[in-house]
Amino acid sequence: MAGKKLYHRGQICNLEIKDLAFEGKGIAKVETPEGQYIVFVPNTIPGQIVECRMVKVQRSYAEAKLIRIIEHSELEVEQNFASIPGAPYINLPIEKQxxxxxxxxxxxxxxxxxxxxxxxxxxxxxxxxxLLHYRNKMEYSFSAVYVEPNQDTFLDGFGLGFKKRGQWLAVENLLGDSGMFDAQFEDFLPKLSAWLQERDHTAWHPKKHTGFCRMLAVRKSFAQDQLLINFVSSSAELEQFDLEAFKQLFSEEFGARLGGLIHTINDDVGDRPNASDGERHLLLGKENVEEQIHGLRFEISVESFFQxxxxxxxxxxxxxxxxxxxxxxxxxxxxxxxxxxxxxxxxxxxxxxxxxxxxxxxxxxxxxxxxxxxxxxxxxxxxxxxxxxxxxxxxxxxxxxxxxxxxxxxxxxxxxxxxxxxxxxxxxxxxxxxxxxxxxxxxxxxxxxxxxxxxxxxxxxxxxxxxxxxxxxxxxxxxxxx
Ligand SMILES: C[S@@+](CC[C@H](N)C(=O)[O-])C[C@H]1O[C@@H](n2cnc3c(N)ncnc32)[C@H](O)[C@@H]1O
CATH class of the missing domain: 3.40.50.150 (Vaccinia Virus protein VP39)
Structure with a gap:
């Protein structure tokens, strides 16, 4: 396309996705007098109408970030799972994927x-x-800035879930099973969130660097059907943190499925603390679970690399x-x-x-x-x-x-x-x-x-x-x- 650029960086527009390129980059084709202008929008599906923000604008094509889906595609089949940014194609039948x-x-x-x-x-x-619940590791964030599922309004308070798509500040509250990790664990998240709030614990504020609850890193062993959970907090509210009641909450919920419960205290002000850094306390069980591949046994911690x-x-x-x-x-x-x-x-x-x-x-x-x-x-x-x-x-x-x-x-x-x-x-x-x-x-x-x-x-x-x-x-x- 010659001449003036069709869009500018930061511009928000609605586009229809027509095709898909490698790595799930949806392709929108905009007709112009000079021919077709291509906009790539990752994590979208052909047939969807999406709202997106231009992040890179060139003469012949642009790249945009998905903000929200305005209209779903006919290819999609609605699922009963909580929608998360990490599973953009869960509604697309697996043969289509x-x-x-x-x-x-x-x-x-x-x-x-x-x-x-x-x-x-x-x-x-x-x-x-x-095809579902296949992941053996997940990391959830707490944040004092959050949005309710599928909403855009930022609220102040206590959020627990994944960072909202394209966001570093707000998390989108996860209210149940996403279909990607352990169903029991994700169904338990709202209960954990309520438990912490009832005890006046606060969530970390990524801008102000204040608050207590920071993240939850969880590893699952399929061989043992067990979970290894690392709760990362700052040191801010340690005095009021009732460790015994916290341990009891997890023991009662998971019983023999609880392979280990770790509490890590990390005051690093960075946006994403490393779950393995900080002062580490093993509260229950062990620091490792075991996974098996082709009969070989592997001891893995919450953080170690494993498929x-x-x-x-x-x-x-x-x-x-x-x-x-x-x-x-x-x-x-x-x-x-x-x-x-x-x-x-x-x-x-x-x-x-x-x-x-x-x-x-x-x-x-x-x-x-x-x-x-x-x-x-x-x-x-x-x-x-x-x-x-x-x-x-x-x-x-x-x-x-x-x-x-x-x-x-x-x-x-x-x-x-x-x-x-x-x-x-x-x-x-x-x-x-x-x-x-x-x-x-x-x-x-x-x-x-x-x-x-x-x-x-x-x-x-x-x-x-x-x-x-x-x-x-x-x-x-x-x-x-x-
Ligand atoms: C995809 S993982 C491989 C995993 C392993 N084959 C498995 O299936 O468990 C890639 C690995 O390469 C390692 N790595 C990255 N850069 C490296 C380098 N320059 N030299 C050696 N190892 C490197 C990473 O630490 C990581 O463990």
Whole structure:
């Protein structure tokens, strides 16, 4: 579009969503004398009419933030769950979600990854075994500024729920099960909120930095059907905080389901306190719960990294292992698992290919400690873990060059730093199994891999996060030039 811009930054407008691009970016098409002008509005569904605010305005397209849905789409089927920003597609039938995720990811691999015939390399789409209540972790905020569900008026008082979409100040009160986490826990939130208010406790005010109740971080173990709860407060009202009654409230509500109750006192004035920082008191039970994946046991704390949807993670890992094992994975002595987290894939590899030397590399020392502990508990003591940056590790360990048949990569959403990817390529592995929770960065890395002789053989998509725009991809690359 030439000439004057159609919108300006900050402008609020109503638009109809016509299509969906990768990562759930709804597309509105505005007819102009110069042709169609595109506005991307994340977290929307084709057929919806939405109110949104322009955040980036270019000559040929704009990006806007959803404020509210004015009219629902015919594609939506209303659910009885409390609506939360973290589940924008819960009303869209799962086959439709699948259709969009599949189509937009394949298109992304073609466009950004420069993979011709990407649809022919598509192996399979793996559904999440649980479509509802699949998450094993949730963090709720308290705030002295809140809105009631589906309302826009900011109120002063006591709010408990999730930050309202696009907001850092106000939370939207969560009055029950969102369909994403533990139903009993979310149904209990209004009771907890009332209990705290009856005792004159205040919620944290993000601007004034006053108040007592700050956040609730909760971890669920599906294997044990237990909850581990960390209540984070400031030190402001400790004198009137009735610990015994607080413990009783949780014990009575959850009984044997209460794996542990922690109280963390954190006076850090930052907007989002880290639930693991501060003075920590274990009030009931234990600091960890146990989760199981393919029969291996993992001890996890509220904060440690662990796949959010364990049932689906089992299928994701199985697919990665299938790709690793389908071609003489033990023909060379070493298997590397880079970006190993708490060592789940590393341990599964060690179990599946017992003849290989299996090494996991992860930058967070605490995660490596967790990995070592669970490997020991699982009887996989031959495994080696290094707490290091992948790039530095590869520089300091040239001895692995050309001794690797297959390596697995599972980087964070930002993908692999270009320099690090080159070091990985220099290792000369014959096959790379690249797992990604962000196919956009994986597509970018596909170009580099191709440039250095790795060709994409096939990929699968795993729906780890139903009702969100996210999709996980597992891709197998083989070295074609030696
Ligand atoms: C997606 S998680 C991998 C999780 C693991 N494979 C699992 O399934 O449990 C990515 C991991 O990469 C780690 N990481 C990020 N940058 C890194 C780097 N430069 N070197 C090593 N590890 C890094 C993060 O700490 C995180 O644990």
């Amino acid at each position: 699948r259709g969009y995720k599949e189509k937009t990811t394949i298109e992304l691999f073609r466009r950004i990854g420069k993979i011709e015939g990407a649809e022919k390399l598509f192996d399979e789409y793996i559904e999440s075994p649980r 959010t949807n364990p049932a689906s993670a089992e299928l994701l890992y199985q697919k990665a292992l299938d790709y690793v094992q389908e071609d003489k994975a033990d023909s060379k002595p070493v298997i590397l698992d880079l970006f190993a987290g708490t060592g789940t894939i590393t341990q599964l590899l060690a179990k599946a290919v017992p003849t290989a030397e299996v090494i996991g590399v992860e930058i967070i020392p605490e995660a490596v400690e967790d990995a070592k502990r669970s490997a020991k508990a699982n009887g996989l003591e031959k495994l080696k873990f290094f707490a290091a940056d992948v790039g530095k590790f590869l520089l300091e360990h040239p001895q692995y060059q050309n001794r690797i048949h297959t390596l697995t990569l599972d980087p964070p959403r930002a993908g692999i730093a270009p320099k690090t990817l080159r070091k990985v390529i220099r290792l000369g592995a014959e096959r790379i199994v690249y797992i990604s929770c962000n196919p956009a960065t994986q597509a970018r890395d596909m170009q580099t891999l191709a440039e250095f002789g790795y060709s994409l053989k096939k990929f699968s998509l795993v729906d780890q996060f139903p009702h969100t725009a996210h999709i996980e991809s597992v891709a197998l690359f083989e070295k074609i030039s030696h």
